[in-house]
Amino acid sequence: MSSEDARVAARFAAARLWAASRAPYLAHALFSLTPVVLEPRRDGETGEPVPDPEWRAFPTDPGWRVHIDPGTALAVPVEEFGWWLLHGVGHLVRRHGDRAPAAAGPGDPVARRWNRAADAEVNDDLEAAGLDVPAGVVSPRALGLPPGRLAEEYLSEIEVLDGAQARGGRSAGDLVDCGSAADGLERSSGESGGDGLSGVERAVLEAALARDVLARAAARSDVPGGWQRWARERTRPAVDWRARLGAVLRRGAHPGAGRVDFTYRRPARRRGPQGPHGRVLLPAMAAPSPEVAVVVDTSGSVDDGVLRVLVSEAAGVLERVGGPGRRLRVICCDRRAHPVQTVRRAEEIRLVGGGGTDLREGIAAAAGLRPDLVLVLTDGDTPWPDRPPRMPVVVGLVAGPTVPDPPAWARVVPLPARP
Numbered sequence: 001m002s003s004e005d006a007r008v009a010a011r012f013a014a015a016r017l018w019a020a021s022r023a024p025y026l027a028h029a030l031f032s033l034t035p036v037v038l039e040p041r042r043d044g045e046t047g048e049p050v051p052d053p054e055w056r057a058f059p060t061d062p063g064w065r066v067h068i069d070p071g072t073a074l075a076v077p078v079e080e081f082g083w084w085l086l087h088g089v090g091h092l093v094r095r096h097g098d099r100a101p102a103a104a105g106p107g108d109p110v111a112r113r114w115n116r117a118a119d120a121e122v123n124d125d126l127e128a129a130g131l132d133v134p135a136g137v138v139s140p141r142a143l144g145l146p147p148g149r150l151a152e153e154y155l156s157e158i159e160v161l162d163g164a165q166a167r168g169g170r171s172a173g174d175l176v177d178c179g180s181a182a183d184g185l186e187r188s189s190g191e192s193g194g195d196g197l198s199g200v201e202r203a204v205l206e207a208a209l210a211r212d213v214l215a216r217a218a219a220r221s222d223v224p225g226g227w228q229r230w231a232r233e234r235t236r237p238a239v240d241w242r243a244r245l246g247a248v249l250r251r252g253a254h255p256g257a258g259r260v261d262f263t264y265r266r267p268a269r270r271r272g273p274q275g276p277h278g279r280v281l282l283p284a285m286a287a288p289s290p291e292v293a294v295v296v297d298t299s300g301s302v303d304d305g306v307l308r309v310l311v312s313e314a315a316g317v318l319e320r321v322g323g324p325g326r327r328l329r330v331i332c333c334d335r336r337a338h339p340v341q342t343v344r345r346a347e348e349i350r351l352v353g354g355g356g357t358d359l360r361e362g363i364a365a366a367a368g369l370r371p372d373l374v375l376v377l378t379d380g381d382t383p384w385p386d387r388p389p390r391m392p393v394v395v396g397l398v399a400g401p402t403v404p405d406p407p408a409w410a411r412v413v414p415l416p417a418r419p
């Protein structure tokens with residue numbers, strides 16, 4: 001490593017540490033950024049790198065790479081470099097690139113307006129954490145707009161301000177380029193260097209980050225409201241699994257497996273009141289938690305957004321059905337069933353897979369654990385077993401339009417495909 005590279009690397013490390021100290025709930029995210037150092041612009045006489053204003057914002061891309069212009073990195077204070085890293089994480093976890101309106105390309109007026117609207121959404125949380133935006137960078141406060149809104153809501157305000165500026169009004173902030181993480185437009189160059197995160201890795205990272213944020217918020221008061229809202233939204237399951245799985249277990253029988261009364265199969269831990277004919281048995285769902293084995297479809301057909309839904313739902317099952325101190329057995333399945341993982345928390349699930357799909361393998365492996373119920377989380381693009389296993393099977397399904405229905409012996413719980 002040249003001494004110049006070493007200086008840039010040290011600068012990045014210092015900026016990242018500063019950012020982690022100012023927003024400890026984002027430390028995990030900050031340390032997941034991969035730096036990509038760009039070819040610097042150089043001073044004609046000294047040969048020293050000079051800042052390139054186009055790269056002022058240390059742009060990020062959806063693979064969690066951060067693009068570092070050496071001239072900018074060496075010229076700006078560590079605090080400003082660190083501020084941009086926090087800002088980039090804000091774009092990444094809010095998926096501004098996926099939410100961006102269609103635009104002709106980077107630099108297109110639509111893309112530039114969206115970039116500033118997304119900046120406004122990110123920056124009010126940074127201001128709420130006492131991190132003031134660098135001069136000229138847009139924020140709701142600087143625009144005189146209410147905080148706590150989404151980029152989609154700020155967009156129309158920025159269009160109005162742009163129109164007013166064209167007639168001599170004030171500017172709606174400098175034009176900065178925050179990269180494809182903000183506008184969703186692939187760059188022709190500069191995004192190839194370094195290994196970025198895959199869709200699976202990104203989904204896992206976001207789930208872990210959301211839990212960090214909530215854990216920190218529960219213990220202290222220094223987490224801005226916008227981050228807490230994001231984390232709650234990100235972790236909230238779409239389905240009340242306790243109610244849904246409880247209903248299936250109470251109904252008990254399913255065709256082909258013989259009637260089994262799951263309701264009173266095991267005595268409740270809490271004893272019922274004394275009646276004329278002895279103690280009343282409480283339904284089992286009231287106390288001992290059912291054993292649920294979860295099969296997560298991690299095949300290549302499951303896209304990033306669907307996988308995020310599946311992971312949120314698995315977390316929901318763990319929290320609502322597993323009960324405190326409980327563990328959940330999880331089997332990731334693509335073409336084959338991967339080894340059983342016993343987890344206490346959703347972030348312990350290691351998502352492995354990415355190949356073709358055959359959930360028959362995963363369902364057979366889950367049934368082999370002899371749980372009370374098998375829950376399959378999938379996009380449905382798989383062959384199904386011809387015969388049902390001996391326990392009820394519930395399928396949490398994010399269905400695409402062309403997917404055949406799961407077999408009649410499975411109970412289907414539709415899951416919303418989130419943006």
Ligand SMILES: [Zn+2]
Pocket residue numbers: 057087091115118119178182
């Ligand atoms: Zn930005």
